Amino acid sequence: MALNTAYQQYLDSQVMTASKGKLLLLTYDGAIRFLRQAQGHMAAKSFEQQNTCLAKAQRIILELIYTLDTKVDPDLAHRLTLLYEYMFNRLIEANVHDNAEAVDEVLGHLSGLREAWADADRQLTTSPVESGSEHAAAFAA
Numbered sequence: 001m002a003l004n005t006a007y008q009q010y011l012d013s014q015v016m017t018a019s020k021g022k023l024l025l026l027t028y029d030g031a032i033r034f035l036r037q038a039q040g041h042m043a044a045k046s047f048e049q050q051n052t053c054l055a056k057a058q059r060i061i062l063e064l065i066y067t068l069d070t071k072v073d074p075d076l077a078h079r080l081t082l083l084y085e086y087m088f089n090r091l092i093e094a095n096v097h098d099n100a101e102a103v104d105e106v107l108g109h110l111s112g113l114r115e116a117w118a119d120a121d122r123q124l125t126t127s128p129v130e131s132g133s134e135h136a137a138a139f140a141a
Helices: 002-016 020-043 047-066 074-097 100-126 134-140
Strands: none
Touching (some): 020 047, 020 100, 047 074, 074 100
């Protein structure tokens, strides 16, 4: 019990002190973790746990949509919204039809996006934001 409490305090501290870029990466990490858990539950035919994990991943995807900053780059925000909505709907399909391929697809999209944002975050922390880099400015705001 004490170890669990210490771990939760560590996670709380990590979130409270994280930059916007790091928070975004933690959000992606959560969705990816829940999708991997859902894959295991699908394989084991544990439908209740599968549903729980997919629903958690869907809530994270909704949060990603709600937190998009349309002022920094409206076109990018629109394209990300469309992609997130597609992933959300694929997870509904995955859950209703027990479709592991849909989970794999969404996991691939989220993993790719996470890597892209991680690269952007690394560039921001290692070099100053250049005036022409609107996408990187989304983290600095």
